[in-house]
Amino acid sequence: MTRIRFQQSLEDLKENLLVMAGLAEQAIQRAIEAYRVRDLSICDLVNRSEIAINRMERDIDQAALDLLAMEQPMAIDLRFILSVIKINADLERVGDSAKSISDRVRSMELLAVADLPVDIPRMANLAADMVRKSLQSFIEGDAELARGVLTMDDAVDAMNRAAYKSLTKVMEEQSHLAAQALNALMICRSLERVADHATNIAEDVIFWVQGTDVRHHKSIAKAEAKSQVV
Amino acid sequence: MGVGIEVSNLNAWYGTNHTLQDINLNIPANHATALIGPSGCGKSTFVRCLNRMHETNPIARVTGSVRIGDLDIYADAKPVEIRRRVGMVFQRPNPFPTMSIYDNVAAGLKLNGFSNRRELDEIVEKSLKNSALWDEVKDDLKKKSGASLSGGQQQRLCIARALAVDPEVLLMDEPASALDPVSTSKIEDLIFQLKSQYTIVIVTHNMQQAARVAEKTGFFLNGRMVEFDSTHKIFTNPSDKRTEDYITGRFG
Amino acid sequence: MGTEFKMRASIRALTDYLATGAAVLSTILVVTPLIAIFVYLLIRGIGSLNLDFFTKVPAPVGETGGGMANAIVGSAVLLGMSSIIGIPIGIGAGIYLAEFGRGTRIANAIRFTADVLNGVPSIVMGLAAFSLVVVPQGHFSALAGGIALGIMMVPTVCRSSEEMLLMVPHAVREAALGLGVPNWRSVLSITVRTASPGIITGCMLAFARVAGETAPLLFTALGNQFWSTNLNQPIAALPLQIYVYALSPYDDWHRLAWAGALVLIVLIVLAVSLVRYVTSRGVLKGAS
Numbered sequence: 001m002t003r004i005r006f007q008q009s010l011e012d013l014k015e016n017l018l019v020m021a022g023l024a025e026q027a028i029q030r031a032i033e034a035y036r037v038r039d040l041s042i043c044d045l046v047n048r049s050e051i052a053i054n055r056m057e058r059d060i061d062q063a064a065l066d067l068l069a070m071e072q073p074m075a076i077d078l079r080f081i082l083s084v085i086k087i088n089a090d091l092e093r094v095g096d097s098a099k100s101i102s103d104r105v106r107s108m109e110l111l112a113v114a115d116l117p118v119d120i121p122r123m124a125n126l127a128a129d130m131v132r133k134s135l136q137s138f139i140e141g142d143a144e145l146a147r148g149v150l151t152m153d154d155a156v157d158a159m160n161r162a163a164y165k166s167l168t169k170v171m172e173e174q175s176h177l178a179a180q181a182l183n184a185l186m187i188c189r190s191l192e193r194v195a196d197h198a199t200n201i202a203e204d205v206i207f208w209v210q211g212t213d214v215r216h217h218k219s220i221a222k223a224e225a226k227s228q229v230v
Numbered sequence: 231m232g233v234g235i236e237v238s239n240l241n242a243w244y245g246t247n248h249t250l251q252d253i254n255l256n257i258p259a260n261h262a263t264a265l266i267g268p269s270g271c272g273k274s275t276f277v278r279c280l281n282r283m284h285e286t287n288p289i290a291r292v293t294g295s296v297r298i299g300d301l302d303i304y305a306d307a308k309p310v311e312i313r314r315r316v317g318m319v320f321q322r323p324n325p326f327p328t329m330s331i332y333d334n335v336a337a338g339l340k341l342n343g344f345s346n347r348r349e350l351d352e353i354v355e356k357s358l359k360n361s362a363l364w365d366e367v368k369d370d371l372k373k374k375s376g377a378s379l380s381g382g383q384q385q386r387l388c389i390a391r392a393l394a395v396d397p398e399v400l401l402m403d404e405p406a407s408a409l410d411p412v413s414t415s416k417i418e419d420l421i422f423q424l425k426s427q428y429t430i431v432i433v434t435h436n437m438q439q440a441a442r443v444a445e446k447t448g449f450f451l452n453g454r455m456v457e458f459d460s461t462h463k464i465f466t467n468p469s470d471k472r473t474e475d476y477i478t479g480r481f482g
Numbered sequence: 483m484g485t486e487f488k489m490r491a492s493i494r495a496l497t498d499y500l501a502t503g504a505a506v507l508s509t510i511l512v513v514t515p516l517i518a519i520f521v522y523l524l525i526r527g528i529g530s531l532n533l534d535f536f537t538k539v540p541a542p543v544g545e546t547g548g549g550m551a552n553a554i555v556g557s558a559v560l561l562g563m564s565s566i567i568g569i570p571i572g573i574g575a576g577i578y579l580a581e582f583g584r585g586t587r588i589a590n591a592i593r594f595t596a597d598v599l600n601g602v603p604s605i606v607m608g609l610a611a612f613s614l615v616v617v618p619q620g621h622f623s624a625l626a627g628g629i630a631l632g633i634m635m636v637p638t639v640c641r642s643s644e645e646m647l648l649m650v651p652h653a654v655r656e657a658a659l660g661l662g663v664p665n666w667r668s669v670l671s672i673t674v675r676t677a678s679p680g681i682i683t684g685c686m687l688a689f690a691r692v693a694g695e696t697a698p699l700l701f702t703a704l705g706n707q708f709w710s711t712n713l714n715q716p717i718a719a720l721p722l723q724i725y726v727y728a729l730s731p732y733d734d735w736h737r738l739a740w741a742g743a744l745v746l747i748v749l750i751v752l753a754v755s756l757v758r759y760v761t762s763r764g765v766l767k768g769a770s
Contacts, residue, residue: 003479072438074465074477211467286659288585314662324653328675338661341671388657395661 006071013063017084020056021135023049024091027098028131028194032124034105046102053095060088083208090197094131097190104183114180117166120187123159127191130198137202143209149202156195163188232429233299233398234259235280240294242275249275251453262421262430264440267450273433277401281316282309298399317392321404323384325376331367334376334387338395353394361390362420382413402432418443437477441465449473527744530737540707546734550742552709556718559711560703563628564692568635569685576643581669600637607634608698616702624717627703631695635688642684646677682761686754693750696721720746
């Protein structure tokens, strides 16, 4: 087998990305746990994870740039490195979302406990599940698993819309709970973002493995349908 | 203007060596088509079948058909006629050593009986301009010999010489492989400009070069054409695993 | 380890000196006789060189004076004829061997014949020309001499032309063929032209060789004491004249023979230099 050093570099890149992915998953889990038990020390852990994630984002991008410049990757190697760069960015945003959630938890700590009509833990688990599955599809290069993740996004979107409705209702009708409701809404939004990033990761995996670009297919199809009607 | 090339069931032998097997492809007019593949895969032999240059080797044999435009070059024409319509630039620049720059460019015409002085002057100037060499040699056309130029200039001289005969197709067998990066870039830019007037077929070892200049690329392996598709597809998502192994360097 | 390396290095240096010395010595050994001969001829012959030598025919036996004017002119005529016969045939054969007949049985036969011809003693050549030209004609003639010398030129010209043509890089031929130039035209206008310096050298070598040949002329041109440029008559030649005079019992003739030898060598050198000069200005203009 030729180009052994290059193969090895690709393996190393994948490994480093997976380490970063582990940190991102861990950050989300911790943020959800912090919400569940309202423990500020866990929030600190989330912050530390997020800093480590940011550092790794820079290192991975640098490594990918070097490979592009020095090795002239083609075809599947090129698609792989491109996907790594994108997944890199998405994982960093996942870290940011985790930090946002932990910030909200800190804010809520100062407020009274309220019983809100949203099932944040369920939404969080779904989002975390999507992240886990998309990373699994990356580890195994499994485009089918990745496509499965794409379909899970609808559920999270639906939950987010429902949360918006019910929480705005709370803010209107029970204004003494407005602060808690707002924080909860922002947490839902962060979770919806996490789900979107997981979707992006899955789309990048499909591009890497199959060479097809499946992004934005719904909105593009909708716009095309609209323009055809007109 | 260039013409398209249609190759059907082309087989070639050197003696008992079955160098090319069942080649079928359509090379589009006014485009550059690159042929890539490992050493010994038959791509140079294939290109030489397009202007019947392989016949200069007495043990060479060909079956199948090659149509350039409307003409079946094996059934309907003689090698000498074909080579006036299909020009060739070789791997190592080979200007005629005993001739001046002017005579080199005019050689294809003069040796075929063309003698009108004024027209020759015009054609030589136009060809040298088309091969981006005019500015560098216009003062020394008849004083300097072809062999006294630098490598990159010599190759552009050979291109001018090929263009002077006004071919429809230009075959280039690794034209830049003996040149430094700057000369290579000049040749590649040239190919880009020439595409609109001629059909260009370029054999290259350098995949990045194929990617830079050619719209379509064919991958040859062991005498067969494995894949022929748009350059974009070949280099981002080839259909055949053998193609992918070659271009990612995973051979063996 | 270090000392062994140093020892090897000094042995290598010594060998280097010895080899260089041997090469220089060989060169001196080869060049010395050449120079010695020339100087000797100069000494022995220059005294007899005067205007008469170049303008008068030989004096009758017993009289002093006279020259070798007729021999000089005769040699020129004979060499002119032999060149006209030998050079075109030789170059033509060389072109065939290198360009058209490569590998064929005929080509091998031709090459073999040329090599054999090269080795045939010059006197045998003379005898052959005698049987082929003199006998049917019934008399000696310059024509027979020219034919004999011409045939002798052919193998040298042929083989050197072939060598020079084979040395033309394949790339140059391909370039011509790739332009749609017919093969014969490519051979003549490109390959031969590229090889011409070498081919001309081959011709000059052949020329210099036959310029000094005596034996073939013995039974063909025969020699002539008087002015003659008639191709059907015997004709004088410088080497022939030198031979006859040298073997004669007359001192006068001996002196003329020395002068003749000197003039012969000088003329050959001049002829070769002239050809070199002319061709370097013409064909090779601009190249290398």
